Amino acid sequence: MSEGRVLVVDDQQSIRKLVCMHLTKAGFEAFDAVDGNDGLAKATEMVPDLIISDLMMPGMDGIELCKRLKADTRLREVFFIMLTAKSRTEDKIKGFGSGADDYMTKPFNHQELLARVQSAMRIRNLQKELTKLGEIKDEFLGIAAHDLRTPLTVIKGWCDLFNEEMLGALNDEQKEAVDGITQQVKLMLNLINDLLDVTKIESGKVELNLGQCKIQDVVAQHERSYALLASKKNITLKTEFGNDMPSVNLDKERISQVLNNLLSNAFKFSPEGSSITMASVKSGDFIEISVVDTGIGIPEEAMHKMFQKFSQAGHRAPGGEKGTGLGLAIAKKLVKLHGGRVWVESKEGKGSTFTFSLPIEGPQDLPEMEEAAVSSEAE
Ligand SMILES: Nc1ncnc2c1ncn2[C@@H]1O[C@H](COP(=O)(O)OP(=O)(O)OP(=O)(O)O)[C@@H](O)[C@H]1O
Numbered sequence: 001m002s003e004g005r006v007l008v009v010d011d012q013q014s015i016r017k018l019v020c021m022h023l024t025k026a027g028f029e030a031f032d033a034v035d036g037n038d039g040l041a042k043a044t045e046m047v048p049d050l051i052i053s054d055l056m057m058p059g060m061d062g063i064e065l066c067k068r069l070k071a072d073t074r075l076r077e078v079f080f081i082m083l084t085a086k087s088r089t090e091d092k093i094k095g096f097g098s099g100a101d102d103y104m105t106k107p108f109n110h111q112e113l114l115a116r117v118q119s120a121m122r123i124r125n126l127q128k129e130l131t132k133l134g135e136i137k138d139e140f141l142g143i144a145a146h147d148l149r150t151p152l153t154v155i156k157g158w159c160d161l162f163n164e165e166m167l168g169a170l171n172d173e174q175k176e177a178v179d180g181i182t183q184q185v186k187l188m189l190n191l192i193n194d195l196l197d198v199t200k201i202e203s204g205k206v207e208l209n210l211g212q213c214k215i216q217d218v219v220a221q222h223e224r225s226y227a228l229l230a231s232k233k234n235i236t237l238k239t240e241f242g243n244d245m246p247s248v249n250l251d252k253e254r255i256s257q258v259l260n261n262l263l264s265n266a267f268k269f270s271p272e273g274s275s276i277t278m279a280s281v282k283s284g285d286f287i288e289i290s291v292v293d294t295g296i297g298i299p300e301e302a303m304h305k306m307f308q309k310f311s312q313a314g315h316r317a318p319g320g321e322k323g324t325g326l327g328l329a330i331a332k333k334l335v336k337l338h339g340g341r342v343w344v345e346s347k348e349g350k351g352s353t354f355t356f357s358l359p360i361e362g363p364q365d366l367p368e369m370e371e372a373a374v375s376s377e378a379e
């Protein structure tokens with residue numbers, strides 16, 4: 001059995017041959033490519049475990065090749081060793097900056113090269129194991145959440161029957177008890193639905209149901225459904241739209257979910273008497289939708305954790321409402337699936353503005369690189 005698949009990228013034939021020969025002798029499957037472009041094409045086709053690439057090459061150099069590979073979700077995990085004649089520290093830093101995992105200078109000692117390749121392969125194998133464990137965890141979570149949902153739905157059904165007094169009249173104490181059970185069951189169902197959503201999106205199982213949609217309609221629907229809560233909390237809910245808002249190619253249900261997650265936060269983290277605005281404008285080939293609140297805001301040090309699962313890095317809700325810290329993580333993933341991005345601006349004590357953008361034409365087949373570039377803002 002092979003020790004692993006290694007792609008050697010170098011414009012010098014003698015180096016390619018030499019490295020491949022040493023690797024083959026040591027039990028690896030070795031492949032070669034003549035420059036960055038050839039390397040990228042071959043890596044995309046065969047997905048090796050490890051790439052050993054020269055830095056200076058005509059056309060696409062090693063730095064660019066490494067950047068492209070690390071921006072592609074399929075190839076991101078491939079271990080990358082940069083091989084070069086340069087030994088200056090700044091060249092090494094540049095190499096690592098592009099995402100290289102290790103560095104070797106030419107002329108190289110073949111035993112050192114093999115030792116590094118073997119150590120890289122150990123890391124690669126551990127990574128693979130970790131990915132597999134992650135998949136098992138997601139599958140387990142999916143099954144557990146799914147199996148919990150069914151009995152909870154039945155319990156909620158019974159609660160509804162009691163609440164509607166279909167099973168006989170209830171006294172005040174009994175009403176309060178049934179109400180308490182109903183609230184808790186609803187919380188658990190929301191949590192389970194969120195967990196299922198995250199698992200589904202993370203395992204790439206969410207398919208967008210795209211169609212032309214006016215964002216004003218989605219916003220208006222939310223304005224209606226939040227009217228009661230707004231009046232209860234004495235919050236003024238406003239909408240603002242730019243001129244010439246186009247129809248957008250989107251999944252209405254999923255974008256409603258995004259807006260709902262942002263809006264429910266705005267209500268949760270705003271005191272009585274404040275105001276919330278849902279605003280939308282066209283910006284180039286995108287539309288941007290913002291939920292602006294004048295609530296408690298987010299501490300500076302928590303800002304970078306906002307979109308992480310379960311983080312709840314900001315303040316607690318002043319009204320004591322509970323949550324699980326999945327709303328923003330789900331919103332980020334759904335927006336990303338549409339080819340958009342999401343970001344937040346906030347000042348503690350003054351309020352927060354959460355904005356997401358959506359491409360008017362709908363999700364294109366974006367190169368993975370752009371996907372990676374946008375995610376950092378919401379990281
Ligand atoms: N509009 C906001 N104003 C102030 N803090 C916010 C706002 N939106 C989110 N946060 C902070 O970010 C955290 C994460 O939000 P997120 O929506 O992911 O989770 P949650 O609301 O706590 O729970 P869930 O949405 O899963 O019910 C919140 O717990 C809160 O600390």
Ligand SMILES: [Mg+2]
Nearest residue numbers: 265323327328
């Ligand atoms: Mg939330």
